[in-house]
Amino acid sequence: MTSLRRSPEKIRLPLGFSFSAVAAGIKVSGRPDLALVESATGATAAALFTKNRVVAAPVQVGRASLLLTGGRVRAVIVNSGNANCATGRAGIQDCERVCREAGNLFGVPAAEVFPSSTGIIGVRLPSEKIRVKLPDLMAALSASKRGVLAFAHAIMTTDTRPKIASVRFQAASQAVTVLGIAKGAGMIHPQLATMLVYLFTDVDASPRELHPVLREACDDSLNCMSIDGDTSTNDTVLLLASGASGARVKDVRTRNKFSAALTAVCQSLAEQIVSDGEGVQHVIRLFVEQATSREEALLVARTIAHSLLVKTAWAGADPNWGRILAAVGRCGVPIDPSRVQIVIGSQKVCRNGVACAFNQQQAHRTLAQPVCDIRVQLRRGQHSVRFLTTDLTAEYVRINADYST
């Protein structure tokens, strides 16, 4: 396993993918808002989507396309500035039109073009603006770091920086690369958060082989984070495998290395997304330990991470363990409060559910760091979870309360 690469200089490109972006005039700012990836030989695919019952048109179309093709993708087309959500039947048709046009240009069925949208809700997608830009977008395709950066920038909304991670590992004689590009869970002013994550690899794998590896990697990363507890209507994680490295996931050692690499990329993207959340001052790595199951640990972690009282205390770097204990108490897990321990940084602040002597100033300094670890130990079992979350600042409220019209 090699080191994790985050900075744009260290982008490692998987074989078989090219990238491009243009400004199509969907964003009012005039910034790039239309991005394309092509896998010239076609890629195998696995995907995870939002669990929200309100689902944007591109999620509906993309999910249906993957079923239709059995997990085959030639191109991915993403627009920012418009979520194409709550747009009814017309929204579905707009999305299908874009996929059909792109499919025509590539000479493949519409279903091999995977669509994503992120931006304002309830407004028709300007599909004509997208259509006229498709030739430029195709002409700009490039298997280069410049292409990756252009793609990463064009899918941004309230993100303040692009989110890219890549890992390369050796599988027998072949080098295999995993590259991830994401946009964050910062809310699209004045509408909804959307997390879009695209993962590209040159490993050789069937859609059926990809799916469990993707699920596993996300469970330990993108599914273990929360900024504000809201779930977008457009959330999508798409994994594409070109097979161009020649290394096959059928080989167990390759599979294990690939799984580790994919998890590392997803964890890096999760950290990048959380630390770029709206108004975030502090990232909290919350470890819930000694639960009877992973689900129980997750429930406790989510309740703590969504408590306004806890999140506002973190904003003030206040080592207020009483709020954490109270959140644990109301989460629905039959915990015994007199067994709970809470550790901030390296200091135990609550032992057996009761205050213990600790250095308040040191705890305050620990919480004032950009990243802080908090451990909650339930003494019920053997399971634990690592959960990424953030404080809640007045700046978050300002960003999301600002009236738009």
Next chain:
Amino acid sequence: MTSLRRSPEKIRLPLGFSFSAVAAGIKVSGRPDLALVESATGATAAALFTKNRVVAAPVQVGRASLLLTGGRVRAVIVNSGNANCATGRAGIQDCERVCREAGNLFGVPAAEVFPSSTGIIGVRLPSEKIRVKLPDLMAALSASKRGVLAFAHAIMTTDTRPKIASVRFQAASQAVTVLGIAKGAGMIHPQLATMLVYLFTDVDASPRELHPVLREACDDSLNCMSIDGDTSTNDTVLLLASGASGARVKDVRTRNKFSAALTAVCQSLAEQIVSDGEGVQHVIRLFVEQATSREEALLVARTIAHSLLVKTAWAGADPNWGRILAAVGRCGVPIDPSRVQIVIGSQKVCRNGVACAFNQQQAHRTLAQPVCDIRVQLRRGQHSVRFLTTDLTAEYVRINADYST
């Protein structure tokens, strides 16, 4: 049913109760922080407590006492400034000591003295400060509006005003009065929210008769509100009946009138609590309609009311129905988004899950009012709920993030 009286001038006193308050030096400010109610003949009681698994000492002691006495209460003693929570075995003993001392002075068992505490968590209760003030507190007892106001002020923490409601109704030849005094769900800087509600009536009823009426009244009022979604470790609702009016709840017409009066008092207290929430600019009356059950309607209402994206939009008076729709979509109820309607004030803003034409400026003005009605119609069934909630302002974050030491 007579009119609801909220302003301090209109306090109606039930027969058989006297009230007092003193400053015992528990609050750093030196304000009144110790309050007493006595029912000289003893009252029957019913109570509801927090569902949090982390439970303060007075809640544990009070619950056990009601079981022990079969629902008999001579006096209620409440301190603000210290929650006596997460204080372990010593906290229980501190609480028991206060009840024993007060019981000795009244000549009744300790179990007939019902305790409450609200304030900072994890700090020992200064029970000696309370003990030495008991004689003064008893000497000050008064069956007067002045006594009620003194009690209502002494239990306040971050509340900006006392919360009092009273109703009088005629049961055959007797006048029956219901009086409610509450402290709010504003967080006790820098610790937890606590809601304490005391309900006094001179109706004649057994504890067994009181309990279902109390449960019903709370279900439609105090259980249908939320400021920040956190549940305190000390929440208590206590109903005491002196029987001094002579009107008996055994009589069905009296029971129905009593139930209506108690519900009206609880609804008034709920509105007072919500509108005095920390940093609250707008109170939202959220009507979730056409659900398959009341529980389903409540789940939808709670998910909307706890969504940071929704609450911050309300802070900006932003008629952002997309955020409401997305919250409905993730609440776990299998709604069909294409059937959902959303109404802000008198304007429909979302029809069949899709934007409909509406006057944005008018919707903005509606939401900018101190109180605004929002209706979410699911078109699944016949059940509905009225839920009181609030916006989330930067002021809330400021209050709760401010570091204390």
